[in-house]
Amino acid sequence: MDAFLAAAIEQAQKGLNEGGIPIGSVLVHQGNIIGAGHNRRVQQGSSILHGEMDALENAGRHPARVYKESVLYTTLSPCAMCSGAILLYGIPKVIIGENQTFMGEETLLRSRGVELEVVQDPTCVQLMQDFIRQHPELWNEDIGE
């Protein structure tokens, strides 16, 4: 498996071990991970720290150029908020672990020229399927449903 997707999955599993929602993400700039993160709704009582947002936040402040040379890896199809962050910073490419358990704003992202690659990785699918079955209320809260 792609080492960066593996790093995103590692983040998702870290989140699960903390009692959180198992979604992870890494921001990769020219072959180096500059930010790694996972969903922290449960751990920090956060409504904005989805996996992708946490990875962006942990990457710190960067000029626009850096984002435009980066690839974002995420274990799950990005929701409207995370897709908006991708558009704000002009991240040109997103590798998505899976979109079977949740379909995010892929149509919007593609319409704005973002390149998407959906892996349908079985580990990513299993992590979400198990979590949604066990904590449907937490999952609904996370996606505003």
Place this chain on the structure above:
Amino acid sequence: MDAFLAAAIEQAQKGLNEGGIPIGSVLVHQGNIIGAGHNRRVQQGSSILHGEMDALENAGRHPARVYKESVLYTTLSPCAMCSGAILLYGIPKVIIGENQTFMGEETLLRSRGVELEVVQDPTCVQLMQDFIRQHPELWNEDIGE
């Protein structure tokens, strides 16, 4: 002036006094402010704490119902990230201080059924005009340009 827009402007001025980007926001649920915030890029080295995101974060975790009964006030037209957060949580109405210095994703929001009201408040415009003139590089970083 609307007391909630005034509260958002107070947040923007607080941010300015802290050396930050003067954009503020409040989330109002059934007539009560449940979250207030301002841009914290400078103060916390944050790439995701725009004013609206900070207000959402400070509001804490809520079930979907609460967001769907809320109005978001922001001193500046919401960027793609903040607009995405509005869509994720299904916030039905956004009151925008101004969109003269920056035009956010208003077309996208309206196309998804979000009601927008643009006030063109002179204080909001002045805060941003002064800041952009004095710190163009910070402003460009904040909007990914």
